[in-house]
Amino acid sequence: MVTAITISGRRPAVTALWLLAGLVMLLSTTAQANPRYAAIVVDVESGEVLHAANADETRYPASLTKMMTLYLLFEALEGRSMSLDRPLPVSSYAASRPASKLYVKAGSSIPVETAIQALVIKSANDVAVVVAEALGGSEEHFARMMTAKARELGMTRTTFRNPNGLPDAGQTTTVRDMATLSLRLMQDFPQYYHYFSRTRFNWKGKTITGHNRLLDNYPGADGLKTGFIRASGFNVATSAVRNGRRLLSVVMGGFTAASRDTHMADLLDRGFVRASLYDRGDWVAAADFSGDYMRLPDAAPTAAPVASPPTPDPEPAVQLASLEAPEPRPSTSDPLPEAAQGSANDPIRELIAGSEPQGHASTRTQQRLEPVGDGGWGVQVGAFSDPDNARHLAGRAADRLDRELTNARVDVLEVPGPQQLFRARLVNLDENQAQRACRSLVQEGMDCMVIDAGF
Template sequence: MLGLCLLTMFCVVATAQAAPNPRYASIVVDVESGDILSAANADAARYPASLTKMMTLYLLFEALDEGRLSLDDELPVSAHAAAQPPSKLWVRKGGSIPVEDAILAMIVRSANDVAVVVGEALGGSEPAFAHQMTAKARELGMADTTFRNASGLPDAGQMTTARDIARLSVHLMQDFPQYYGYFARTQFVYKGKTIPGHNNLLDSYPGTDGLKTGYIDDSGFNVATSAVHDGRRLVSVVMGGFTARSRDSHMASLLDRGFVRASLLDRGDWIAKADLFEGRGAAAARASASPTKAVGTSLAVAQGATPVEASVRDGARQASAPVDDPIRRLIAQGDAAVSPAVAQGWAVQVGAFSNRNSARLRASQAADYLASDLGQATISVTEAQGEQAVYRARVVDLQEDQARHSCRQLATQGMECVVVAGVDP
């Protein structure tokens, strides 16, 4: 009987662990081109938590830009503002805070009390300011966002989407490049005390220079991040993380894959993301009839928009390629790791490309991901028959269970794949 109970409990726990995360959403955007490099639940309603403060900051930057405020102006602290729950700066009723300290308090400390101070200064009251926030969201194209307060504290009516937060992130950089540098701050000094920040990605992911983290119980752990590698800027949003650590790890993974995918799009090598096995020549026929970029949907705000101002890009902490860059290592392996033909048996195909070298790179990247399970995985690049050259990238010489398990493993890394049976070279 005890064994049955334990088994039942195990099954319940296992089922719960296997269930999808209902709060998760993400998006990765190339800022200059507007290309969506990856997206999951990007238009699903989510609680913004302290990502709300990005809009509070947008309206504050707008007031500064229009001369309605200066960085040295003092903002008064009301009883309502001082009473906000943590995170907070513990400003006191009847006191005041300089505008520049208010900016840093919202970005670095994510201070709820200071967000209300700013909202009341700009809107007269927090509810009135929330209406201004929502109106500005509509103006910026954030059609699925509604604000009810200035801080992001729990409110059932305060909703947004990952796509809308990405739009806001891009607008903050492009509309107010003179203030964007504040988002790179990891601490600041207030009244002689050093105030540490929450955004660990600024230190842990090379090239990151902003933007903002957020958390409430209903939202999970959120973050909007911008990073620059080799002059290319990506903005990514993750919502609904289980922990800050897992959220940051997932963000790093999304950015890694985003930079790789963006480079493939630049070269026009990424022909299709999914099933290319309708028969010989079918992939080539489809590729010749459609644009090369499979990820062709653009972020609305980036269409026709100018690139991020040079002052932002030049000020970014751009990351140089690490000595042990895995992509460079894969390229250096060259043709030596490529088998001349696909062996009989099962394989995992990870893409089809117009360029043989790109197909080899993709296959090698997949094999690198699978190295812990497969050891020295065999890769293959073969040319499909058709009017246009298409090169299939595959990991080969697998048993059926290996192929299916490997494809599931690759999917967790964000790499599209299809299991192929009885492959004939």
């Protein structure tokens, strides 16, 4: 229960109290339904934590990892061991990294400034390795540099194993640590912060668009980074300014990019409301969301924008690519990496498994073809709060595999729990069919996971 205390003889702000009480209820439900979920909201000037949920619990950073890669690159620029126009060589290993990628060619090079844009906007896994090899000699050594820098910045619960966030059970973090990294990027390198507000850049005559829709859709949002792997869910770090106040928020574990963005917008809206009421001294919630503070550098900046972005590129605006449907790989690209299927040492897998009760009655909606085989395997292509959305996505996947898997059928499974959740699957496959189907879908730009459908 949330109670209010009158301060300086003023009455509580009842409307805002209900807003914040609703947020407590909403986030409690979200955390119970989604074990990947974690979030934090911080007032940048004071360091006050306005909201925290699972803030110190182990999570996967996914492409938020690239913020640390950029931090070390910005350090090198400041130390003059790098310059924005310096060409970085592309090794065969870097070029072989799976999508999302810029498809740089082995033996070629890429300027540092273009590499920065590729990491922020395209979230290019191949370019992240190019930077790692230029700064650290190898991906492994650079990962050790990243972890050492994390400790130096106070990120005590973060370990890096690669520069891009590709699946590795040992690469873990917390939302508090990611908030610390985001704050330090803004405060230590304000001259480079404008890159995080960009939504497109030019590469070899093409306009490359980005994933961060909050930059266009949330008033005041001016930067930072998105991320996704299956084990993490949809992550995002966002900074926004309203009425001279800057908030920084990190959300991890979204079911979809859209739901993650909606939740981030809600957290920021309520954070601004809470901060403004606190300033007026109207009331303080006795059941405070967090009550702690982030450790800030001695010279914390004001809430004014950290750096003014340069004039946008002259090209007309291009519709942003969806994080849920990344750029398709060429037919010659690498197959789905085995690491993407998870790891026996995965520290979150047991938590996730424990949140998915077995043996409960479930609602299944089937369409398309009648089963003609007894395959006990399937391919999961998404999870949604709306069964129609789940059915639509599974249908799209089935259409793409129509000629390959004539025995496949769409299966929409309602997962028991406090929040409605429907998994979209293609079932009635054998294991080899499921593996091939998932690889085909990834090449078509759809995320997927091979599952044992026999439960």
